[in-house]
Amino acid sequence: MTHDPTPPRVLHLIASPRRGSSSTAIGQAHLDDLRRQHPGAHIETLDLWSLDLPSIDGDLLDAKYAILARRPHEPAQAQAWARVQALVAQFLSFDHYVFSVPMWNLGIPYRLKHYIDVITQPGLTFSWTPERGYEGLVHGRTAVVVYASAFDYTPGSPLRDWDQQKAFMTTWLRYIGIDAVEAIDAGPTRPSEPGAPAAREAAEARARQLAQGPFGVVDRMR
Template sequence: MTRLLHISASPRGDRSRSDKVARRLIAGLGAAEVETLDLAAATLPAFDGAAIEGRYDLIEGRAVDPAVIAAWEGIRATVAHFLSFDTHVFSVPMWNFGVPWRLKQYIDVLTQPGLAFTVSAEGVTGLAAGRRAVLVCSGALDIRPGQPGAELDFQTAYMRAWLGFIGVTDVHELQVRPTYGSPEEVEAAMERAYAEADALAGLLRG
């Protein structure tokens, strides 16, 4: 493990419980280089109608507006930046059973044919293969695997499905739940998550 990107999807700053557990994990991993991408503050490339239509014009060699060229340069740079890391740690709070919209925007920017994956007669090949990801998923409800309501966790399921699509199969997860309730319940959830983060760090260090 040499380069680690911490992708924070929470806008809560120091109050974010998923960030707290992610930072505990990262401290124990001992990566040579760590960078944090705060999605709440990041300026992401626009992936709007003009950029989508411009993609086909660019592929087919037609003239496009300079703004579209600039947008695609930004998209390519964002994908290249993501792929330059060998380990990705995601802080993912649950919003309405899924992921925060800024994380979804980031994923939509990244998931481009020819940049993050290719398609052939044999199927889809993810271009992020060989990398490792850790999902630190938090939520107000205790819907960890095996708990009542676990079927509502589209947050972890979506992240695992997307990572698999772009070729990341070495995926680990830490569940920080519940983050709402009595102080005793929340503190117990945090202590459990910290312990699991310490154990996972030891396992990944080898």
């Protein structure tokens, strides 16, 4: 057990709607160990499947394009943008993120993509200028991402080049400014895959290992 002078605020983002979700279980195992090590840690869960997300159209899109064009918001745009700002503020109120992510059709579930599309916004989580291009604005944060898939997509596997799950998450996190990222591969999860039991065991061990140390993974990545 460790005494933390400034315990980290940790957000667990759950992208699987399944009760028996492998990615959620591994993410939870990591957080249980983190909590054991750091009883003072503030840990919250965000179930993306029960989160009320605004539809990205109409006034919300106009609000985004107004920002890109450096135009002030009209009242309806400001109202739509306020919902985005609230969700971004909630996201930014944490220091460390644990994403539990199933692979769906080679990529991520649409609910997680919806959340990402809502919070990835100019002036809030990234900026763009002609001189400097895209720059992430989410600095000083860390992330652990648990990847679950029926089959094996890790380097050296025949399916490696088909993966749009880890490829997307890694690039998106970098895009908004989070480059201190650790991955936990929880696949293959399909019970009949020969590597499935060993993969689960290795994922659980890595989840525990990433929770060790003075501040666990959070401190080591800072």
